[in-house]
Amino acid sequence: MTKNMAKRLENKVCIITGSANGIGFATAQKFCDEGGISIICDMNDTQVQAAVNQLKSAGGQADGFVMNVTNRKNIDEVVAAVMDRHGRIDVLINNAGITKDARLVNMTEEQFDAVIDVNLKGVFNCTQAVVPHMLKAGCGSIVSASSVVGLYGNFGQTNYAASKYGVIGFTTTWARELGPKGIRVNAVCPGFIETNILTSMPEDVLKGMKDRSWLRRLGQPEELANVYAFLASDESSYINGIALEASGGISL
């Protein structure tokens, strides 16, 4: 970035769920680079502290909380603490997500419920907790993690596909409800991005994913962080209710 270029998230308070690792952490780094205050929210205290320390030692503004997106009481406490310490919430990135894959015939109720709880109800929980503060402020940007699997489905991912389709349903609904109040709501649909979430995927499936992308490679977390920064910032000020695919053209 050139010296005189305005930073896109200058002093914006940005809650990012599931941000101790992977795409969430890369997004927190990008938001700090853009002048934002990245609020790391994740499950494990040591990982949260490590992420915050890394951001701060690179010169970023950051804070961190242990937060489980399935626990509404925990979320309410974190949101109250962020308001107390930082005075407002400008951006919510609903990034936390898990997979528990199995073909329909083998999927257990536990696998189904766990994925719906984190990937779908977690997005509802966090958004419902944050929105009253954005409504009071009359502005805000909410961006949630869907997936190409939320657009096209995927073999062995009944639970994950349902959760990610659901996130798009949330997005188009909330864009209508909240847009008139100054809050934009969008979703991101990543293709296959090199993070821990892919470690359970067999090598031949990963190779298939690379081959299907017209860029002939997996994506990097930083490439998604750029998409989140665009949708979080005023640069996308007339974009509301979209599900932006970032997959190297996997569906073409």
Ligand SMILES: NC(=O)c1ccc[n+]([C@@H]2O[C@H](COP(=O)([O-])OP(=O)(O)OC[C@H]3O[C@@H](n4cnc5c(N)ncnc54)[C@H](O)[C@@H]3O)[C@@H](O)[C@H]2O)c1
């Ligand atoms: N990597 C990909 O290929 C890909 C593709 C499409 C969509 N996505 C989505 O992007 C998001 C980030 O994925 P990633 O690849 O960075 O995964 P990741 O596993 O590297 O990171 C996910 C983070 O979410 C956290 N998390 C899990 N459950 C949580 C909970 N209940 N409360 C709070 N935090 C929780 C984890 O601790 C972890 O830090 C997910 O929603 C995922 O579904 C990823």
